[in-house]
Amino acid sequence: xxxxxxxxxxxxxxxxxxxxxxxxxxxxxxxxxxxxxxxxxxxxxxxxxxxxxxxxxxxxxxxxxxxxxxxxxxxxxxxxxxxxxxxxxxxxxxxxxxxxxxxxxxxxxxxxxxxxxxxxxxxxxxxxxxxxxxxxxxxxxxxxxxxxxxxxxxxxxxxxxxxxxxxxxxxxxxxxxxxxxxxxxxxxxxxxxxxxxxxxxxxxxxxxxxxxxxxxxxxxxxxxxxxxxxxxxxxxxxxxxxxxxxxxxxxxxxxxxxxxxxxxxxxxxxxxxxxxxxxxxxxxxxxxxxxxxxxxxxxxxxxxxxxxxxxxxxxxxxxxxxxxxxxxxxxxxxxxxxxxxxxxxxxxxxxxxxxxxxxxxxxxxxxxxxxxxxxxxxxxxxxxxxxxxxxxxxxxxxxxxxxxxxxxxxxxxxxxxxxxxxxxxxxxxxxxxxxxxxxxxxxxxxxxxxxxxxxxxxxxxxxxxxxxxxxxxxxxxxxxxxxxxxxxxxxxxxxxxxxxxxxxxxxxxxxxxxxxxxxxxxxxxxxxxxxxxxxxxxxxxxxxxxxxxxxxxxxxxxxxxxxxxxxxxxxxxxxxxxxxxxxxxxxxxxxxxxxxxxxxxxxxxxxxxxxxxxxxxxxxxxxxxxxxxxxxxxxxxxxxxxxxxxxxxxxxxxxxxxxxxxxxxxxxxxxxxxxxxxxxxxxxxxxxxxxxxxxxxxxxxxxxxxxxxxxxxxxxxxxxxxxxxxxxx
Numbered sequence: 005x006x007x008x009x010x011x012x013x014x015x016x017x018x019x020x021x022x023x024x025x026x027x028x029x030x031x032x033x034x035x036x037x038x039x040x041x042x043x044x045x046x047x048x049x050x051x052x053x054x055x056x057x058x059x060x061x062x063x064x065x066x067x068x069x070x071x072x073x074x075x076x077x078x079x080x081x082x083x084x085x086x087x088x089x090x091x092x093x094x095x096x097x098x099x100x101x102x103x104x105x106x107x108x109x110x111x112x113x114x115x116x117x118x119x120x121x122x123x124x125x126x127x128x129x130x131x132x133x134x135x136x137x138x139x140x141x142x143x144x145x146x147x148x149x150x151x152x153x154x155x156x157x158x159x160x161x162x163x164x165x166x167x168x169x170x171x172x173x174x175x176x177x178x179x180x181x182x183x184x185x186x187x188x189x190x191x192x193x194x195x196x197x198x199x200x201x202x203x204x205x206x207x208x209x210x211x212x213x214x215x216x217x218x219x220x221x222x223x224x225x226x227x228x229x230x231x232x233x234x235x236x237x238x239x240x241x242x243x244x245x246x247x248x249x250x251x252x253x254x255x256x257x258x259x260x261x262x263x264x265x266x267x268x269x270x271x272x273x274x275x276x277x278x279x280x281x282x283x284x285x286x287x288x289x290x291x292x293x294x295x296x297x298x299x300x301x302x303x304x305x306x307x308x309x310x311x312x313x314x315x316x317x318x319x320x321x322x323x324x325x326x327x328x329x330x331x332x333x334x335x336x337x338x339x340x341x342x343x344x345x346x347x348x349x350x351x352x353x354x355x356x357x358x359x360x361x362x363x364x365x366x367x368x369x370x371x372x373x374x375x376x377x378x379x380x381x382x383x384x385x386x387x388x389x390x391x392x393x394x395x396x397x398x399x400x401x402x403x404x405x406x407x408x409x410x411x412x413x414x415x416x417x418x419x420x421x422x423x424x425x426x427x428x429x430x431x432x433x434x435x436x437x438x439x440x441x442x443x444x445x446x447x448x449x450x451x452x453x454x455x456x457x458x459x460x461x462x463x464x465x466x467x468x469x470x471x472x473x474x475x476x477x478x479x480x481x482x483x484x485x486x487x488x489x490x491x492x493x494x495x496x497x498x499x500x501x502x503x504x505x506x507x508x509x510x511x512x513x514x515x516x517x518x519x520x521x522x523x524x525x526x527x528x529x530x531x532x533x534x535x536x537x538x539x540x541x542x543x544x545x546x547x548x549x550x551x552x553x554x555x556x557x558x559x560x561x562x563x564x565x566x567x568x569x570x571x572x573x574x575x576x577x578x579x580x581x582x583x584x585x586x587x588x589x590x591x592x593x594x595x596x597x598x599x600x601x602x603x604x605x606x607x608x609x610x611x612x613x614x615x616x617x618x619x620x621x622x623x624x625x626x627x628x629x630x631x632x633x634x635x636x637x638x639x640x641x642x643x644x645x646x647x648x649x650x651x652x653x654x655x656x657x658x659x660x661x662x663x664x665x666x667x668x669x670x671x672x673x674x675x676x677x678x679x680x681x682x683x684x685x686x687x688x689x690x691x692x693x694x695x696x697x698x699x700x701x702x703x704x705x706x707x708x709x710x711x712x713x714x715x716x717x718x719x720x721x722x723x724x725x726x727x728x729x730x731x732x733x
Contacts, residue, residue, distance in 0.1 A: 008054045011115040012061040012151075013108070013135050015122040017042050018333030019156060020063035023121055026161045027051065027059065037062055037111075038103035044111070051165050052117055060111050064104050067127070068134045069095045071187045080195055086599070088192045089592045093184060095137075105138055112139040117147045120171065121164075124152055124389060125341050125514060126574070130179035132171050154390040155338040157397075177580035178573040184584060185566065186220065189591045193218035196598065197546065197605055204606040216542070220563050220591075221511045222522045223546075227558025228504045229529050229537045230547045232496050239492035245273040246488070247280065249436065249443045251481040253470040260436055260443035260481075266488070273485055276441060283439035286478040296431035296448060298464045300455040302383035303392030304418050305345040306513035307506050311499040312418070316461045317410050318535070321498055321517035327411045328393075336399050337415055341514045342390035345383030351391060353378035353423055359398045366420055366458040378423040394419045414461070421455035427464050428452045434472045438483065445469060495536035509564035533728040541612040549605035555594050562590075698731075 014020035021043070024032050028047030037044045045061040077083045077091045097105050112118060118139055120132035136148050149168035153160045198216045202209040209216070245267055249260035267273050301308075306325075313324035328340035347353065357378055360370040395416045404412050429450040436443050447469020456464055496504070498520060505516050523529050528543030539547075550557040566587055572578040697714050701707050711731035 007056070007058055008052065008117065009058045009060070009115050010052055010117040010119060011108075011112050011139075012059055012119045012121055013132075014061070014063040015128055015131060016065065016329070016333050017063045018330065019121065019123075020045060020061050022156045022333065022335050023161055024059075024061040026156070026158055027061075027165065037107040039065075039107060041065060042104055042107065044107070052119075052168075060115065061121075062107060062111060064108075064122075064131060064135065065101070067131055068097060068101045068105060068138065070098050071183055072096045073187075073191070080199060085192055085195050085199075086592070086595065088195070089188055089588055089595070091188075093187070108135060108138050109142050112143050112146065115143070115146070117149065118143075119165075119168065120148070120150045121153075123339065123341070124154065125339075126175055126179050126512070127514060129172055129175040130183075133176045136171070153339075154342075155396055156332065156335045172574075174576045175574050178570045181573060181580045181583050182566070182570055185587050185591075188588065190217070190219045192591075192595050193598070196595070196602060200602045200605060201609060205609065216546070217522075217526055218546075219519070219522060220566065221515065221519045222526075222528075223558055224508070224510050224560040224563050225501065225505060225519045226523045226528050226539070226543050227547055227560070228501055229496055229523070230539045230544055230558060232493065232537075233539050233544075236492040236495065241489045241491070242268055243270075243487065243489045244268050245270050245485050247273065247277060247441065247443070247483060248486050249286065249438065249481055249483045251478060253472075256468055256470045258445050258469065260434075260445045263442040263444065270485075276439075277483065277485055280438040280441055280483050284479075286436045286438045286443075286481055288472050288474055288476040288478070289435045289437050289442070290433075291472050291474050292433045292435075293430055296429050298427040298429075298454075298456070298462075300381050300421050300424060300426050301418060301459070302381050303345045303347055303422050304394070304415065305343055305383070305385065305392060306341050307343075307502060307516075308345070309340065309393055309415070310502050310513075310517065312414060312461060313411060314497065314499040314502070317407070317414065319407065319411075320520075321502060322521050323407070324411060325517050327407055328415075331404075331408065331412055331415075335396060336404070336412055337396055338392075338394050339390045340393050342393060343385055343387040343513055344390055344392050345385045347380045347382060347391060353380065356394060356396070357420070357423060360395065360416060360420065362398055363400070363416075366417065369424070369458045370420060373420065373424050376425065379425065380423045392422075417459050417461070421459040424455045424458075425452075427454035427456045429464075429466075432469050434469065436478065495532070495534075495538060497536055498531075501537060508560035509567045510560050511563075512567070530729065541616065542609075545605070545609040545612050549608040550598070552604045552608060553598055553601045555598065557594075 012020075012023070014023055024045035024047060027049045028045075032045050032047035035044050035046070042063045042065060047059055047061070048056045049059055051057050051059065071093045072095070073088065073091055073093065077088065118136065120135060122128035122132045122135070132150060136146075139146055148171070150171045151161075151164040152167070152169055153164040194215065194217045197218060198209070198214070201216055202214070208214075246265060247262045249262075251258045251260065267276075309328065310321040310324055313319045314321060317324070319327075325340065328337065331337045332340050354374065357370050357373050361367045361374075363370070393415060395412070399409075399412055401409055427450065429448055429452075432447045432449075434445045434447075436445075446467065448465075448467045450464060450466055453464070456462060501520060502516050505511055505519070506513075510516075511519050523543070524531070527540055528546070529537045529539050532538050547558040556562075566583075569578060569583045569587070573580055573583060698711060699714060700709065700711050702709075707730070713729045713731065715728075
């Protein structure tokens with residue numbers, strides 16, 4: 005009798021390697037597949053109710069197939085754009101994945117069973133379906149099973165292989181629905197805006213690579229950045245005044261804050277100050293002491309991991325999740341894509357804490373947790389698929405280095421903080437009254453740092469306040485008026501942007517980082533030197549243009565509606581076809597109207613170009629006025645300067661800046677409608693509506709001789725846009 009042969013397929017090579025090692029008890033052989041990145045692991049195991057079942061384990065590298073339009077709809081010039089909403093689609097192998105497809109076909113020919121070991125989320129379910137579709141071409145009656153797991157550990161993998169299930173068709177339908185909509189909607193609006201702007205601004209968008217893409221997730225993501233930028237631009241600062249009382253006792257400076265906080269009328273504040281001065285003394289109204297706690301963090305989900313990694317490790321979300329997936333595949337952490345931030349009541353935390361006792365930095369704290377008993381602080385969310393992100397096994401800088409170690413350390417420290425106890429202390433509030441005005445000072449004494457002993461990403465410290473007695477009279481204080489002014493909100497950080505995307509339902513925890521990278525790679529936005537998002541003029545033009553058409557395309561509501569419908573498909577409450585019909589009908593109506601009003605896009609774009617031209621002319625005129633002998637002497641210093649504007653790459657902006665300086669009189673009279681000056685690389689312009697400078701660092705150090713782009717305004721100029729970007733090596 006022929007022995008059973010099973011084909012196991014994971015989503016990544018590392019996952020396949022570690023799963024195979026667990027199931028084979030380390031007794032396996034390895035051979036090459038058609039793809040050099042995806043190895044084949046062979047072993048025998050007691051699985052599928054079969055002793056010594058012969059198992060072939062391999063992997064894919066994410067999605068294998070993608071929707072495509074037929075050749076009849078590939079031509080941008082000949083295909084009516086509106087037909088893309090109804091055109092037939094077919095699935096084709098993604099370029100670069102052909103060798104993986106060949107491996108699957110070759111290995112499944114002699115297999116009796118196929119078991120899908122892809123990640124247990126929406127995309128993993130659909131990737132599993134793609135694997136099945138490819139294998140069914142040569143083995144249409146193949147038995148197919150799905151392994152469900154959240155971590156690559158002995159217990160989890162053996163539990164999965166003993167409790168195999170089937171792929172969830174509802175989840176697959178949701179991903180297929182989203183993929184089809186993204187292609188049809190994205191292709192239609194991308195072709196519309198790209199062809200129109202190429203036609204009107206041929207000198208700028210002359211390269212066929214200058215694609216001005218649209219995506220129903222990336223556009224609301226861009227919208228958040230633009231909305232915050234405009235809020236700042238439109239912000240009108242107001243002066244305010246407040247009273248401050250300062251008192252010194254036992255060598256400690258104490259500041260009492262005004263109960264009214266601030267007033268926007270100086271005369272009113274001056275009158276209140278006069279009343280306080282006339283009162284001549286302060287009385288202590290109350291001294292209140294009460295316990296104060298700083299709560300430990302709740303269990304870690306994907307959104308919070310991305311935000312903390314961005315804020316504390318200075319990673320971008322894409323890199324953070326790439327590292328997290330690597331740690332997961334290597335068995336160091338649980339599955340990193342989860343919406344769950346609470347542990348099930350029967351979840352055994354002690355072994356996870358015990359595994360960290362050997363660490364020299366937090367081992368003693370882990371031992372203290374074991375002595376008290378792990379007590380997780382739970383949130384309220386659960387995706388009913390995966391637990392919160394947590395460490396699975398001990399690691400050190402001997403087997404993890406650099407950013408891999410930094411992210412692992414963050415996950416461990418967060419986990420230990422979550423299952424430990426709150427920081428506690430005592431807070432004292434002293435309220436005084438001068439005349440009819442009340443002022444308050446607050447002090448804090450920390451009794452137990454609790455989780456903060458190992459959670460270095462937060463601080464909570466003593467704020468010393470000397471002793472005061474109720475009804476005490478103070479005479480030796482000072483009272484004065486402090487002036488300030490209201491400040492606009494800051495530009496968004498990546499953590500802020502992720503929080504907004506989650507709040508308004510744009511994308512999922514698995515796709516937030518991808519959508520942010522898209523608007524960055526398209527140069528619709530840039531990151532300033534403070535790590536904050538600044539929209540480029542092309543991004544501003546697109547958002548404003550569609551807003552003028554009357555469609556809030558940059559607002560989150562349309563995409564959020566789609567995401568909620570995809571959840572209904574997953575739950576079996578709506579069908580894929582039903583959601584496709586509704587969404588395509590809605591977007592097609594908007595597209596037809598946008599096609600009629602598309603000139604508003606070019607009008608808006610031209611307005612931004614005119615603003616850039618005006619600023620550029622003013623800047624060049626200022627440069628001419630500053631052309632003094634001192635300026636000439638500075639130019640002759642050349643290599644002695646810290647930075648040099650000469651460079652061998654002549655990339656777009658650098659070349660144009662030199663040309664502008666050589667022909668400044670021509671620049672001043674150029675009509676922008678001809679846009680003669682904007683020859684290429686349009687995306688390197690206009691973050692403060694002036695061309696960027698292309699410079700070379702001459703400072704001795706690791707970046708010596710490296711080229712970079714920066715705002716051309718003086719570093720002390722308040723209008724400087726803070727743009728900075730290294731030229732790729």
